[in-house]
Amino acid sequence: xxxxxxxxxxxxxxxxxxxxxxxxxxxxxxxxxxxxxxxxxxxxxxxxxxxxxxxxxxxxxxxxxxxxxxxxxxxxxxxxxxxxxxxxxxxxxxxxxxxxxxxxxxxxxxxxxxxxxxxxxxxxxxxxxxxxxxxxxxxxxxxxxxxxxxxxxxxxxxxxxxxxxxxxxxxxxxxxxxxxxxxxxxx
Amino acid sequence: xxxxxxxxxxxxxxxxxxxxxxxxxxxxxxxxxxxxxxxxxxxxxxxxxxxxxxxxxxxxxxxxxxxxxxxxxxxxxxxxxxxxxxxxxxxxxxxxxxxxxxxxxxxxxxxxxxxxxxxxxxxxxxxxxxxxxxxxxxxxxxxxxxxxxxxxxxxxxxxxxxxxxxxxxxxxxxxxxxxxxxxxxxxxxxxxxxxxxxxxxxxxxxxxxxxxxxxxxxxxxxxxxxxxxxxxxxxxxxxxxxxxxxxxxx
Amino acid sequence: xxxxxxxxxxxxxxxxxxxxxxxxxxxxxxxxxxxxxxxxxxxxxxxxxxxxxxxxxxxxxxxxxxxxxxxxxxxxxxxxxxxxxxxxxxxxxxxxxxxxxxxxxxxxxxxxxxxxxxxxxxxxxxxxxxxxxxxxxxxxxxxxxxxxxxxxxxxxxxxxxxxxxxxxxxxxxxxxxxxxxxxxxxxxxxxxxxxxxxxxxxxxxxxxxxxxxxxxxxxxxxxxxxxxxxxxxxxxxxxxxxxxxxxxxxxxxxxxxxxxxxxxxxxxxxxxxxxxxxxxxxxxxxxxxxxxxxxxxxxxxxxxxxxxxxxxxxxxxxxxxxxxxxxxxxxxxxxxxxxxxxxxxxxxxxxxxxxxxxxxxxxxx
Numbered sequence: 001x002x003x004x005x006x007x008x009x010x011x012x013x014x015x016x017x018x019x020x021x022x023x024x025x026x027x028x029x030x031x032x033x034x035x036x037x038x039x040x041x042x043x044x045x046x047x048x049x050x051x052x053x054x055x056x057x058x059x060x061x062x063x064x065x066x067x068x069x070x071x072x073x074x075x076x077x078x079x080x081x082x083x084x085x086x087x088x089x090x091x092x093x094x095x096x097x098x099x100x101x102x103x104x105x106x107x108x109x110x111x112x113x114x115x116x117x118x119x120x121x122x123x124x125x126x127x128x129x130x131x132x133x134x135x136x137x138x139x140x141x142x143x144x145x146x147x148x149x150x151x152x153x154x155x156x157x158x159x160x161x162x163x164x165x166x167x168x169x170x171x172x173x174x175x176x177x178x179x180x181x182x183x184x185x186x187x
Numbered sequence: 188x189x190x191x192x193x194x195x196x197x198x199x200x201x202x203x204x205x206x207x208x209x210x211x212x213x214x215x216x217x218x219x220x221x222x223x224x225x226x227x228x229x230x231x232x233x234x235x236x237x238x239x240x241x242x243x244x245x246x247x248x249x250x251x252x253x254x255x256x257x258x259x260x261x262x263x264x265x266x267x268x269x270x271x272x273x274x275x276x277x278x279x280x281x282x283x284x285x286x287x288x289x290x291x292x293x294x295x296x297x298x299x300x301x302x303x304x305x306x307x308x309x310x311x312x313x314x315x316x317x318x319x320x321x322x323x324x325x326x327x328x329x330x331x332x333x334x335x336x337x338x339x340x341x342x343x344x345x346x347x348x349x350x351x352x353x354x355x356x357x358x359x360x361x362x363x364x365x366x367x368x369x370x371x372x373x374x375x376x377x378x379x380x381x382x383x384x385x386x387x388x389x390x391x392x393x394x395x396x397x398x399x400x401x402x403x404x405x406x407x408x409x410x411x412x413x414x415x416x417x418x419x420x421x422x423x424x425x426x427x428x429x430x431x432x433x434x435x436x437x
Numbered sequence: 438x439x440x441x442x443x444x445x446x447x448x449x450x451x452x453x454x455x456x457x458x459x460x461x462x463x464x465x466x467x468x469x470x471x472x473x474x475x476x477x478x479x480x481x482x483x484x485x486x487x488x489x490x491x492x493x494x495x496x497x498x499x500x501x502x503x504x505x506x507x508x509x510x511x512x513x514x515x516x517x518x519x520x521x522x523x524x525x526x527x528x529x530x531x532x533x534x535x536x537x538x539x540x541x542x543x544x545x546x547x548x549x550x551x552x553x554x555x556x557x558x559x560x561x562x563x564x565x566x567x568x569x570x571x572x573x574x575x576x577x578x579x580x581x582x583x584x585x586x587x588x589x590x591x592x593x594x595x596x597x598x599x600x601x602x603x604x605x606x607x608x609x610x611x612x613x614x615x616x617x618x619x620x621x622x623x624x625x626x627x628x629x630x631x632x633x634x635x636x637x638x639x640x641x642x643x644x645x646x647x648x649x650x651x652x653x654x655x656x657x658x659x660x661x662x663x664x665x666x667x668x669x670x671x672x673x674x675x676x677x678x679x680x681x682x683x684x685x686x687x688x689x690x691x692x693x694x695x696x697x698x699x700x701x702x703x704x705x706x707x708x709x710x711x712x713x714x715x716x717x718x719x720x721x722x723x724x725x726x727x728x729x730x731x732x733x734x735x736x737x738x739x740x741x742x743x744x745x746x747x748x749x750x751x752x753x754x755x756x757x758x759x760x761x762x763x764x765x766x767x768x769x770x771x772x773x774x775x776x777x778x779x780x781x782x783x784x785x786x787x788x789x790x791x792x793x794x795x796x797x798x799x800x801x802x
Contacts, residue, residue, distance in 0.1 A: 021620075028450040028622060037619040039560065061712030063586075063615050063705055107747035203654065237515075237644045243660075254649065256642040258513060259658040260506065261536055267503035271510020272642060274496050275518060277469050279643055300499035399535040 003056035005015045005065050008132075009082045010074030014051045014158020018155075020051030022133060026151035027055040035060045035143045046081030048081045070131060070139050080104050093135055093181075110168050111139070113180045120175070127173035148174065193267060199225030201234040203254040205424035210248040212319075214415060216373040216402030221252055222311055223376050224282070227383035228255070233280050234393065238272050240265040242285035244293070244396035245319040263294025270306040280390050288318045291327040291351045296365060298353070301359040302395065309396040311384050312353050315404040316422065323407030327351035330425060333405075350425070358398045367395040368432040372401040374419055382430075385437040392436050402425055439467050439493045444626045453616040454479030455588045457547050461519055462487060463628055464666040465635050468494040468518040473491035474526040475559035477549040482522070501526040505533025505546075505623050512582035513657070515640030517598055521547040525556060525615070527572070530677030535573030536728065543592055543608070543638075543676070544603035551615040552782035558636035561614040562782040563704055566759040569611050570733035573701055578674050580608040580685055582734040584705040590616060592731075595628050602636040604681045606645055613755075615784065661726070678734070681714075686736035689728045690743060692718065696725025697799040698794055699747035699773075702785075703732050703760050706753055717794055723751055724794055726785050732760060737767045744768050747799060751776035753790055 001089040004089040017038050023173040027034040032055050039050040054060050067087040073079045073094040086105040097117035202225040209219035211217045228234055239255040241247055243262035246414040250259035260268045269281040290298050317335050318324040324337040328350045332341040354370040365387035386396035401422050403414045443463050457480045460577045471481045498504045504520045511518030522530050537544035550565040552558030571577035580600055582593040594610050601608035646652045661667040700710045707728035717724040727743045729735050750773055752761035757779045
């Protein structure tokens, strides 16, 4: 039974929940079984923000899981908070340009990417999370690029229509994210 | 003479004749208040669309006192039940009937918020300056120096604060042009009825009404007739009897 | 009359709170009274957003006390009214819920459990199980559906209105913060298309007809003078309750027929148990699930039968045995041993259950 369990964690404001929503929307539109739980604290802003996403071929049972297949950690606090979801089969992705340390957990693979730096220097700080979405897409291989683009259109279509260059910027960020993982995988 | 005694009592049509002898204590102010209210309902001919809600405390004894559709609720909760009704049924005239404890202590948040929102109902707070049903404890309106079971040496305002003035508070926070706010007294039943008429008319017009009724509790006050009314007179001096807000339409 | 928005089968990808608002509309609910508390807020948000299309009513009250009591007012006025709450809000709403219980008011409430006691977390728990079933100063004459996902939320929210209005006991949809906030696909439908007719509402106050001509004035009370007077009323409620229980009690079994280890769980935890049971079966361990859907009243006969068949029970909850306590009372006399996996205010995963069951097996059952 194919089921991919994703944990996405970062600081409030990094756009973790936004990309989780696009990801599961893409899965839903692609006729997959999907389930998404945003984990939120008492405060509406700030604090570690975690999204638990599942994309599967069959009906999903447990809404929460002990261990994820891919865990994305976008801050030091996210590393501290999320190592508990890692086991030997997990792939861990962390942002080297945000985190000051490296995850130390035992797992299948740890991939360091500098999405934040790339966003700031080459694209725009606003598409940092879209780069991460690209990373996720490439790292999980459960959805097609076109699925994600459709879901982005549903979430951001109005903004894109008002400013067409935004669409290009987001697509570029998405592809940049995908290539970041592809490069690492090649090394 | 015997025939005279057999005449039915002169009750308002909106009072329940079947209820028999009043369950209120001898000399209680609720009887006067409810009869005045009944006469006001009769005068406006609104019996068939009135919903009467009563609280816990002595006011609960009115649960079958009126020939009105009635719901007896929990302590302090009559106001939300009745605006729940009038929100759902815009035709209904809602009356929430309670004592000073229900209105100003345990249900104060509902009084405040119903006043501010301009809920379409009449809230009646019968103020007898103590919790009658539970045996005469201090209430928010207990007079300075008044002896109650929980202030056996007299209410010490340096410890308990001053008596709450409900009508003043409601008048300060309610919408000035749509609210009728008054304090009346059982010492003048005719005037009390006229106050209820205006208050109910304002609800019929879509407004919010609040009437505080200064009332008597000879049992817990431990007063005879003369002393009871002397005490009521003191209350009338302390709590100003007047209309605080009255829209032109009433 | 409100406008129903779902006219044909419509698959949607929603949060559970959104599902509940749609379900209430599909059930022809006319009025919601509510007060903000996480994690149930989006029920109100969605309900309010849909108002121009539905023509229903809404009142944001000053607290949950008012939300509960004004819901009662709306129901007495003859409207299919409801409310929703969670955590500390559920605690203070017990005042109104107990009045609804005493006066047989068809009160409908969605409870989205969060961590407790006190403010605790706004996220998730199963710690309002006992409160929702037995809160208030009474006997728990209530009907509580515990849901395990979005389809349940939709199905049972619609059902809750009919159960409440048919049997006149307060009826609850007991879910949790996960179900409220999570998104998964759900099939929305017009109840009529599933053969469901909504039970007509009645006006307890200002009913049709003139007082003194067609009918007497209604005098509704919850106060009684004499002990015996009260007992007579409550005894008659108990008779009604027991009779109702036969029609209303629901449960679900999953691979329970030949299960040696029977997991007993409700709500979303039962869903984790399904995942675990599939995994355990693959490993050759005969595990099964018994899930009470109505946790009040419990379906006692099938429960006892399932328990009798099993060699060992595992109670698992995101609470410290609130359901287990209710179940144990109903299976008194049976000798099936049991273990527990209780995580107070924390989600139970499939892995948690697999490990626990494996340990039970290892220790030799």
